[in-house]
Amino acid sequence: MKKLLLVALATAFGSSVFANLYSGPGGGIPDSTPAGANFLINVPDAIGAVSFIRLNGLTHTWIGDLVVTVTNASGNSIQLFQRVGSTTSTGLGDSSNLGGDYRFIDGGANLWAAAAAGDTSFVIPGGDYQASSRDALFAYLPVSISGLNNSVAGNWTLNISDNAGGDTGAFNSWDIEAAPVPEPATMAALGMGALALLRRRKKA
Numbered sequence: 505m506k507k508l509l510l511v512a513l514a515t516a517f518g519s520s521v522f523a524n525l526y527s528g529p530g531g532g533i534p535d536s537t538p539a540g541a542n543f544l545i546n547v548p549d550a551i552g553a554v555s556f557i558r559l560n561g562l563t564h565t566w567i568g569d570l571v572v573t574v575t576n577a578s579g580n581s582i583q584l585f586q587r588v589g590s591t592t593s594t595g596l597g598d599s600s601n602l603g604g605d606y607r608f609i610d611g612g613a614n615l616w617a618a619a620a621a622g623d624t625s626f627v628i629p630g631g632d633y634q635a636s637s638r639d640a641l642f643a644y645l646p647v648s649i650s651g652l653n654n655s656v657a658g659n660w661t662l663n664i665s666d667n668a669g670g671d672t673g674a675f676n677s678w679d680i681e682a683a684p685v686p687e688p689a690t691m692a693a694l695g696m697g698a699l700a701l702l703r704r705r706k707k708a
């Protein structure tokens with residue numbers, strides 16, 4: 505009876521795949537403070553796949569100052585970007601500025617290349633960018649947003665640190681778009697699996 509009930513529930517929920525948008529406030533980024541500032545979003549759902557992370561209204565001069573890291577509620581982290589354009593451990597990085605909404609999504613543009621298009625008077629256009637870090641030789645290293653997949657429910661943390669004095673900035677808010685689990689398609693698959701199992705047992 506319990507298996508039949510599960511099948512009925514899964515059918516009632518349908519099978520569309522969907523994602524939710526989870527949002528939280530931003531704030532100021534403390535100048536020349538390597539520990540950075542944390543900005544939390546309490547995500548009330550367990551998460552399967554993450555579609556994107558977006559920073560809204562992010563303004564900062566000299567992007568090379570910044571390290572931006574997101575950690576999901578299960579404790580897994582990725583960097584959205586790290587000391588852009590800094591090709592040594594002590595380099596100051598690219599002097600271009602931030603001013604807009606920046607969405608980090610797999611298949612997005614190369615942020616280092618975008619920053620390299622101008623100098624201290626250049627504002628990197630808002631839009632879609634690939635998350636990135638630096639490799640062992642301090643070169644651009646693309647990072648997949650999928651590193652944040654499969655999280656328990658709870659607090660997600662955005663850490664932004666500024667690592668050189670003088671240039672400062674802030675942002676308005678940030679968003680996580682992600683699919684909660686168990687999503688209806690998964691429930692439907694589970695129900696159909698249970699039904700198939702029942703049918704096989706009846707034939708045996």
Ligand SMILES: [Ca+2]
Pocket residue numbers: 535536569666667668669670671672
């Ligand atoms: Ca600074």
